[in-house]
Amino acid sequence: xxxxxxxxxxxxxxxxxxxxxxxxxxxxxxxxxxxxFLHLYIGQEAVSTGLIGARLPxxxxxxxxxxxxxxxxxxxPVNAILAELLGKATGVSKGRGGSMHMADTxxxxxxxxxxxxxxxxxxxxxxxxxxYANKDAVTICMFGDxxxxxxxxxxxxxxxxxxxxxxxxxxxxNQYGMGTTVEHASAVSEIRQxxxxxxxxNERVDGMDIIAVYDASSKAxxxxxxxxxPYLLEIMTYRFxxxxxxxxxxxxxxxxxxxxxxxxxxxxxxxxxxxxxxxSSDELTGIEKRAEEDVKAAEAFAQTxxxxxxxxxxxxxxxx
Amino acid sequence: xARLTMREAISQALWEEMERDSSVFILGxxxxxxxxxxxxxxGFYDHFGAGRVKDTPISExxxxxxxxxxxMTGLRPVAELMTINFAFSAMDHIVNQxxxxxxxxxxxxxLPLVIRTVSGGGRQLGATHSQTPDVVFAHFxxxxxxxxxxxxxxxGLLKAAxxxxxxxxxIEHATMYxxxxxxxxEDYSIPIGVSKIQRQGKDVTIVSYSKGLELSMKAAEELAxxxxxxxxxxxxxxxxxxxxxxxxxxxxxxxxxxxxEGWKSFGVGAEVSTRIYEDAFDYVDAPIKRVAQKEVPLPxxxxxxxxxxxxxxxxxxxxxxxxxx
Ligand SMILES: Cc1ncc(C[n+]2csc(CCOP(=O)(O)OP(=O)(O)O)c2C)c(N)n1
Ligand SMILES: [Mg+2]
Numbered sequence: 315x316x317x318x319x320x321x322x323x324x325x326x327x328x329x330x331x332x333x334x335x336x337x338x339x340x341x342x343x344x345x346x347x348x349x350x351f352l353h354l355y356i357g358q359e360a361v362s363t364g365l366i367g368a369r370l371p372x373x374x375x376x377x378x379x380x381x382x383x384x385x386x387x388x389x390x391p392v393n394a395i396l397a398e399l400l401g402k403a404t405g406v407s408k409g410r411g412g413s414m415h416m417a418d419t420x421x422x423x424x425x426x427x428x429x430x431x432x433x434x435x436x437x438x439x440x441x442x443x444x445x446y447a448n449k450d451a452v453t454i455c456m457f458g459d460x461x462x463x464x465x466x467x468x469x470x471x472x473x474x475x476x477x478x479x480x481x482x483x484x485x486x487x488n489q490y491g492m493g494t495t496v497e498h499a500s501a502v503s504e505i506r507q508x509x510x511x512x513x514x515x516n517e518r519v520d521g522m523d524i525i526a527v528y529d530a531s532s533k534a535x536x537x538x539x540x541x542x543x544p545y546l547l548e549i550m551t552y553r554f555x556x557x558x559x560x561x562x563x564x565x566x567x568x569x570x571x572x573x574x575x576x577x578x579x580x581x582x583x584x585x586x587x588x589x590x591x592x593x594s595s596d597e598l599t600g601i602e603k604r605a606e607e608d609v610k611a612a613e614a615f616a617q618t619x620x621x622x623x624x625x626x627x628x629x630x631x632x633x634x
Numbered sequence: 635x636a637r638l639t640m641r642e643a644i645s646q647a648l649w650e651e652m653e654r655d656s657s658v659f660i661l662g663x664x665x666x667x668x669x670x671x672x673x674x675x676x677g678f679y680d681h682f683g684a685g686r687v688k689d690t691p692i693s694e695x696x697x698x699x700x701x702x703x704x705x706m707t708g709l710r711p712v713a714e715l716m717t718i719n720f721a722f723s724a725m726d727h728i729v730n731q732x733x734x735x736x737x738x739x740x741x742x743x744x745l746p747l748v749i750r751t752v753s754g755g756g757r758q759l760g761a762t763h764s765q766t767p768d769v770v771f772a773h774f775x776x777x778x779x780x781x782x783x784x785x786x787x788x789x790g791l792l793k794a795a796x797x798x799x800x801x802x803x804x805i806e807h808a809t810m811y812x813x814x815x816x817x818x819x820e821d822y823s824i825p826i827g828v829s830k831i832q833r834q835g836k837d838v839t840i841v842s843y844s845k846g847l848e849l850s851m852k853a854a855e856e857l858a859x860x861x862x863x864x865x866x867x868x869x870x871x872x873x874x875x876x877x878x879x880x881x882x883x884x885x886x887x888x889x890x891x892x893x894x895e896g897w898k899s900f901g902v903g904a905e906v907s908t909r910i911y912e913d914a915f916d917y918v919d920a921p922i923k924r925v926a927q928k929e930v931p932l933p934x935x936x937x938x939x940x941x942x943x944x945x946x947x948x949x950x951x952x953x954x955x956x957x958x959x
Contacts, residue, residue, distance in 0.1 A: 349757070349758030349934075349936055350757060350758035350759045350760060350763075350934060351759060351763075398934075401758070401934055401935035401936060402935075407934075409933070409934060409935040409938070410760075410761075410933040410934055410935065410938070411760055411761075411934055412758060412759070412760045412934030412935075413934075414759075414760055414762070414763070415760050415761070415762070415934070427762075428760065428762045428763055429719065429720065429722075429723065429762055430692050430720075431692070432723075460691070460692045461692065463691035463692050463693050464691075464692050464693055464694070464723065465693070465695055465696075465723075466723075491691075491692055492663070492664050492668065492671075493664055493667055493668040494663070494664065494667075494689060494691070498689060499689075499690075499691035499692070500691065562668075562669075564667065564668065564669070565667050565668060621935065621937060622933075622935050622937075622938055624937075624938070624941060626938065627928065627930055627933065627938045627941055627942060628928075628930060631929075631930055631931070
């Protein structure tokens with residue numbers, strides 16, 4: 315796939331922006347400014363950046379609770395993401411959703427969903443909506459490896475094939491569901507094999523290499539758009555941090571984490587951009603600085619934003 | 635007596651029952667290597683092994699369904715659902731299977747099954763992860779629902795639940811694992827379906843359970859400073875519901891406040907107050923008041939969440955109203 319230099323630099327910016335934002339979020343959590351659960355996307359940035367980088371504006375994105383990075387890639391301002399994490403009225407979900415429940419329909423981001431696997435049938439419905447209305451939109455549904463063990467996954471995949479829905483299923487295989495490895499929880503070690511059972515074409519992709527993710531995603535999205543029905547990508551990745559904040563991480567060795575950190579997706583992209591002479595080292599440093607400043611500014615916005623008023627507790631319970 | 639946390643008391647009950655009876659085993663998400671997401675089963679995996687402390691995939695319906703099947707063969711599974719919010723993913727197995735199989739097949743199937751799970755809000759987890767839907771499960775005949783409010787009761791009731799031959803939902807509260815209390819050293823169990831007077835008083839009856847008990851006891855202390863002696867009754871079990879001590883207390887105080895963390899509509903307060911009206915109408919001196927969660931899905935924002943949850947001042951206000959009523 316041909317990616318123009320501007321697009322490359324934008325994707326690099328997005329990956330660094332996610333990294334800086336998540337690092338800052340971790341600090342804010344430790345200071346007690348963010349409550350509840352906080353599932354960081356650090357280590358997995360190439361997955362959603364490459365994937366969503368390949369979508370068209372009409373394509374919908376829906377994911378699980380590990381959603382801050384996905385939100386950035388969908389074009390949500392970091393202002394509104396950090397404000398949501400701080401529970402402010404200016405947050406994407408007006409401070410009601412928190413880390414796990416972010417959405418912005420104006421940017422075709424259909425949420426962050428916190429019950430494992432529960433959003434997969436919803437994705438089938440989103441795709442049905444587009445199919446019904448004869449729109450050439452694709453629904454991109456992201457979920458974890460652990461989510462493929464719950465019934466929702468199987469019902470939704472089956473339905474998507476039976477109805478030939480315009481759906482791209484994307485499993486982010488970070489090799490753990492909380493502390494449980496894929497080997498311990500899944501009957502097949504390659505998640506993509508589960509798609510075989512439903513006659514859904516599929517492939518496995520290296521999720522530390524954004525170019526590989528972007529290429530595979532572009533092809534898959536176009537294929538689904540052509541009306542052939544669903545497709546499944548299994549994107550191999552690794553989360554560098556705990557499942558959520560405060561994870562004792564008794565289930566994996568430091569050495570394993572180290573090994574994966576050596577394949578940092580941002581580092582890999584950095585080398586690629588230099589190697590292909592797409593950008594100079596100074597340019598990339600400039601982008602990194604910009605991302606850092608943008609996160610700072612966003613945090614200032616979030617910190618100074620107002621809390622929701624008490625009346626807001628009772629808003630949006632019903633439409634009618 | 636030892637002073638234990640709720641976590642320690644529950645953990646001890648599980649440990650001792652597993653030591654006592656080899657047919658008792660645990661299954662659930664992250665119960666083994668991780669040690670339980672609330673650290674209740676920490677150390678179990680190393681001691682009892684993977685065969686009796688079974689980590690499962692994220693498959694709530696299979697966890698409960700397989701536990702039911704295993705129970706039907708005579709084993710005594712303790713299935714753990716990480717939180718009660720995920721019990722909705724296992725609802726068919728809880729409601730259509732666990733609650734019905736013994737009755738529907740003429741008593742042939744016996745299900746010595748415990749489903750341990752964790753209820754409650756107050757931790758800024760947002761609407762999907764903060765519910766206290768205990769009453770939902772109490773709706774179904776055939777299922778028993780236990781929800782302790784003290785470490786002593788937690789240990790004794792969990793032991794009774796594991797020894798029982800009926801399917802039992804055992805509901806712990808997410809913000810009570812650090813609560814401390816006296817727990818007997820010797821082996822003991824507490825019968826399921828018996829309410830308990832946790833504090834004696836003569837002026838007003840406060841009925842509650844689980845987290846609501848903690849709040850009610852605090853409220854009772856404050857009331858005592860103003861010279862009001864509240865009698866606090868802990869239901870401990872929602873089904874079967876033991877109204878005996880409640881009615882007895884009400885006949886003495888003639889005034890009642892019912893406290894629960896879940897939503898008010900169709901809740902514990904609705905059930906208990908109706909039963910008081912049915913069984914002790916002549917003793918009513920003031921309309922019974924209910925303290926419960928505001929009728930909204932719980933928000934993430936800390937202030938809003940706290941506003942929505944029942945608090946001690948809400949109980950004090952309700953008590954004042956029934957005293958003046
Ligand atoms: C139905 C349900 N069961 C259990 C949980 C608790 N839980 C939250 S995340 C998680 C692990 C999910 O793993 P995976 O799908 O691989 O996603 P990852 O966290 O690795 O991104 C579990 C068990 C839940 N949220 N929903
Ligand atoms: Mg995973």
